Amino acid sequence: xxxxxxxxxxxxxxxxxxxxxxxxxxxxxxxxxxxxxxxxxxxxxxxxxxxxxxxxxxxxxxxxxxxxxxxxxxxxxxxxxxxxxxxxxxxxxxxxxxxxxxxxxxxxxxxxxxxxxxxxxxxxxxxxxxxxxxxxxxxxxxxxxxxxxxxxxxxxxxxxxxxxxxxxxxxxxxxxxxxxxxxxxxxxxxxxxxxxxxxxxxxxxxxxxxxxxxxxxxxxxxxxxxxxxxxxxxxxxxxxxxxxxxxxxxxxxxxxxxxxxxxxxxxxxxxxxxxxxxxxxxxxxxxxxxxxxxxxxxxxxxxxxxxxxxxxxxxxxxxxxxxxxxxxxxxxxxxxxxxxxxxxxxxxxxxxxxxxxxxxxxxxxxxxxxxxxxxxxxxxxxxxxxxxxxxxxxxxxxxxxxxxxxxxxxxxxxxxxxxxxxxxxxxxxxxxxxxxxxxxxxxxxxxxxxxxxxxxxxxxxxxxxxxxxxxxxxxxxxxxxxxxxxxxxxxxxxxxxxxxxxxxxxxxxxxxxxxxxxxxxxxxxxxxxxxxxxxxxxxxxxxxxxxxxxxxxxxxxxxxxxxxxxxxxxxxxxxxxxxx
Amino acid sequence: xxxxxxxxxxxxxxxxxxxxxxxxxxxxxxxxxxxxxxxxxxxxxxxxxxxxxxxxxxxxxxxxxxxxxxxxxxxxxxxxxxxxxxxxxxxxxxxxxxxxxxxxxxxxxxxxxxxxxxxxxxxxxxxxxxxxxxxxxxxxxxxxxxxxxxxxxxxxxxxxxxxxxxxxxxxxxxxxxxxxxxxxxxxxxxxxxxxxxxxxxxxxxxxxxxx
Numbered sequence: 001x002x003x004x005x006x007x008x009x010x011x012x013x014x015x016x017x018x019x020x021x022x023x024x025x026x027x028x029x030x031x032x033x034x035x036x037x038x039x040x041x042x043x044x045x046x047x048x049x050x051x052x053x054x055x056x057x058x059x060x061x062x063x064x065x066x067x068x069x070x071x072x073x074x075x076x077x078x079x080x081x082x083x084x085x086x087x088x089x090x091x092x093x094x095x096x097x098x099x100x101x102x103x104x105x106x107x108x109x110x111x112x113x114x115x116x117x118x119x120x121x122x123x124x125x126x127x128x129x130x131x132x133x134x135x136x137x138x139x140x141x142x143x144x145x146x147x148x149x150x151x152x153x154x155x156x157x158x159x160x161x162x163x164x165x166x167x168x169x170x171x172x173x174x175x176x177x178x179x180x181x182x183x184x185x186x187x188x189x190x191x192x193x194x195x196x197x198x199x200x201x202x203x204x205x206x207x208x209x210x211x212x213x214x215x216x217x218x219x220x221x222x223x224x225x226x227x228x229x230x231x232x233x234x235x236x237x238x239x240x241x242x243x244x245x246x247x248x249x250x251x252x253x254x255x256x257x258x259x260x261x262x263x264x265x266x267x268x269x270x271x272x273x274x275x276x277x278x279x280x281x282x283x284x285x286x287x288x289x290x291x292x293x294x295x296x297x298x299x300x301x302x303x304x305x306x307x308x309x310x311x312x313x314x315x316x317x318x319x320x321x322x323x324x325x326x327x328x329x330x331x332x333x334x335x336x337x338x339x340x341x342x343x344x345x346x347x348x349x350x351x352x353x354x355x356x357x358x359x360x361x362x363x364x365x366x367x368x369x370x371x372x373x374x375x376x377x378x379x380x381x382x383x384x385x386x387x388x389x390x391x392x393x394x395x396x397x398x399x400x401x402x403x404x405x406x407x408x409x410x411x412x413x414x415x416x417x418x419x420x421x422x423x424x425x426x427x428x429x430x431x432x433x434x435x436x437x438x439x440x441x442x443x444x445x446x447x448x449x450x451x452x453x454x455x456x457x458x459x460x461x462x463x464x465x466x467x468x469x470x471x472x473x474x475x476x477x478x479x480x481x482x483x484x485x486x487x488x489x490x491x492x493x494x495x496x497x498x499x500x501x502x503x504x505x506x507x508x509x510x511x512x513x514x515x516x517x518x519x520x521x522x523x524x525x526x527x528x529x530x531x532x533x534x535x536x537x538x539x540x541x542x543x544x545x546x547x548x549x550x551x552x553x554x555x556x557x558x559x560x561x562x563x564x565x566x567x568x569x570x571x572x573x574x575x576x577x578x579x580x
Numbered sequence: 581x582x583x584x585x586x587x588x589x590x591x592x593x594x595x596x597x598x599x600x601x602x603x604x605x606x607x608x609x610x611x612x613x614x615x616x617x618x619x620x621x622x623x624x625x626x627x628x629x630x631x632x633x634x635x636x637x638x639x640x641x642x643x644x645x646x647x648x649x650x651x652x653x654x655x656x657x658x659x660x661x662x663x664x665x666x667x668x669x670x671x672x673x674x675x676x677x678x679x680x681x682x683x684x685x686x687x688x689x690x691x692x693x694x695x696x697x698x699x700x701x702x703x704x705x706x707x708x709x710x711x712x713x714x715x716x717x718x719x720x721x722x723x724x725x726x727x728x729x730x731x732x733x734x735x736x737x738x739x740x741x742x743x744x745x746x747x748x749x750x751x752x753x754x755x756x757x758x759x760x761x762x763x764x765x766x767x768x769x770x771x772x773x774x775x776x777x778x779x780x781x782x783x784x785x786x787x788x789x790x791x
Contacts, residue, residue, distance in 0.1 A: 075683065077686070077688050078682075078683035078686045079682055079683045079689070079738065079740060080682065080683045083740075083754045083755075084753075084754065084755065135688075161688065165748075293691070342687065343685060346685060346687065346692065376687075401685055401686060403685050405681075405684065458686075460684070485683070566755075567755075
């Protein structure tokens with residue numbers, strides 16, 4: 001006798017399963033589960049918008065409420081991907097506007113979206129609630145006006161680090177008088193002023209506002225007004241944090257912060273005047289997130305703040321914090337989970353800033369819950385890395401950037417192979433790693449042997465030969481994203497590991513030693529991959545098989561070659577098309 | 581051979597000899613990308629590397645630690661030939677070689693602007709006070725358009741972002757324009773050939789031409 005639960009019951013059970021991975025597993029149990037699951041999947045995450053087409057997504061999941069898409073390769077953040085590469089949201093928005101009338105949430109990262117698409121979003125989805133545009137571009141404040149005017153139930157508008165064409169500061173006034181649903185607004189990336197009266201009005205009519213991130217242009221004097229209207233805020237991003245010498249501004253600000261009993265996260269702090277810092281000291285004991293990474297204040301001031309924040313879980317800061325500030329962090333903040341230290345000077349160590357590897361060692365020693373590290377510095381040693389690895393085996397994300405490429409261990413002048421080797425050996429749950437400093441093929445041998453849970457790896461100016469790349473591709477079982485620049489890795493390793501590439505989301509290689517001949521072979525052997533060669537300078541000669549390629553981006557896809565490639569991308573298909 | 585100053589250093593100056601093993605480790609027969617901006621013919625052509633710029637010098641100077649860098653520098657003062665180029669390259673590398681290596685260090689544009697403001701303050705020197713920011717506006721003409729615009733060069737650290745901004749300013753596509761500039765001597769040159777730092781020091785005005 002075959003017994004199976006009725007569909008409605010299964011559907012109800014599945015509704016408790018929210019993670020994508022679990023949902024994917026559920027869907028392959030059997031055909032009927034596949035069918036039931038696909039009808040009740042509400043959230044879709046697509047890590048590479050070219051891996052699948054809108055039509056395929058819509059056909060499989062007809063009742064989706066939330067879509068998240070990522071476009072350009074990660075290295076686009078650092079100017080390595082030329083303009084016009086792609087990542088256009090247009091076709092996605094068009095098709096979803098036709099097929100998902102009940103769509104509520106759209107999250108895009110590193111994509112190009114136009115005002116027309118924003119307007120389409122605002123008019124197509126009656127229940128639209130969440131729009132997150134992270135590191136996106138291609139739109140202006142006109143598009144935002146449409147969103148403001150038409151999305152009656154909007155809860156979240158987050159423009160995190162996007163490039164927005166500032167045509168008018170009045171887009172905020174387009175929110176109608178009846179609009180009361182706003183919970184989160186992040187406009188910190190906007191370059192120019194917004195109408196302050198419109199901002200004030202919006203805050204006043206949003207009783208559920210929990211997150212407000214202002215842009216630099218909002219003066220400090222106005223911040224207290226806003227805070228008084230919104231004492232329920234949980235996350236605040238200030239604008240410029242200075243105001244000349246104005247005791248009235250200071251006292252109003254201080255009083256306003258006193259009223260914010262729910263505040264847990266602070267950010268912003270452009271142009272900080274240290275004398276205004278104490279104004280927010282009253283909220284420090286509750287702070288779990290603090291982003292001072294735009295604040296060029298010095299170590300003593302930073303330390304003073306840190307000593308008041310015992311509940312800090314996440315800290316972003318400039319290297320002005322110095323080793324002394326990091327020592328204070330290690331002593332005061334026992335709940336710290338994530339630390340990001342950014343460089344204040346891009347190229348050369350500022351003689352006035354003493355941030356060394358010691359600061360990081362202290363924090364790994366003193367903060368037992370530390371899991372995620374991003375650290376820019378000028379010197380590192382194997383012994384420090386080994387200490388860090390032994391102190392913090394629970395690290396899941398370790399991104400170290402020693403600013404000068406190929407810097408060796410400053411004590412021994414050796415490569416940093418064994419240091420990073422210790423990291424991957426001890427930190428068994430490491431899922432993200434970025435390497436820097438002088439590194440030979442040996443570090444990749446360690447990584448291939450030990451980094452079994454590694455999901456994303458970034459490599460620059462490292463390695464000696466193809467063996468390095470081969471270790472990574474053959475050893476890192478969980479690897480999904482690999483990005484490499486300026487390494488002597490080439491054809492041999494790539495062609496020896498073609499099957500691996502189909503298990504990964506994407507591979508980026510620029511200024512390496514891959515030839516066009518190898519790209520042709522790869523394309524022929526692996527039809528489920530898109531092999532895209534970027535030839536910005538037009539120097540590529542596809543007929544010469546041993547001609548090296550500038551930049552290569554390889555990704556798996558079920559959607560075939562994409563139709564929106566700019567002229568400077570070479571693919572096998574284009575090549576054959578030209579020959580016909 | 582000029583560009584192999586680093587390598588030349590290692591063979592000619594004794595203080596750098598301890599470096600040479602490191603050079604070998606990194607630079608010998610494996611295909612270093614730098615010389616690859618022109619088509620690579622053959623591994624044997626390794627010696628005849630065409631002139632590409634800072635990346636190779638960067639590699640070589642930073643293969644050693646800073647102490648050795650100083651030593652080499654002193655030694656080279658005595659050497660005579662190659663002197664000027666080593667000087668200018670070491671200096672350019674030590675003193676903010678802006679635009680030298682694209683996308684390195686890996687910091688997003690929004691953060692670079694914060695750092696750059698700090699550098700912009702100092703001008704050439706080291707007053708280092710953190711207040712306010714210095715703008716560097718130059719006039720830009722677009723071929724065929726009567727009205728000129730102005731652009732703040734301190735908001736940019738690379739040719740790429742500058743051309744993109746200018747193209748957008750005049751409603752053109754990035755790929756349809758090329759950028760020229762007039763230098764201190766009054767000559768009109770194609771932008772992009774000199775390191776950004778030198779470009780900033782000498783530029784007087786800009787002109788965008790249609791391709």
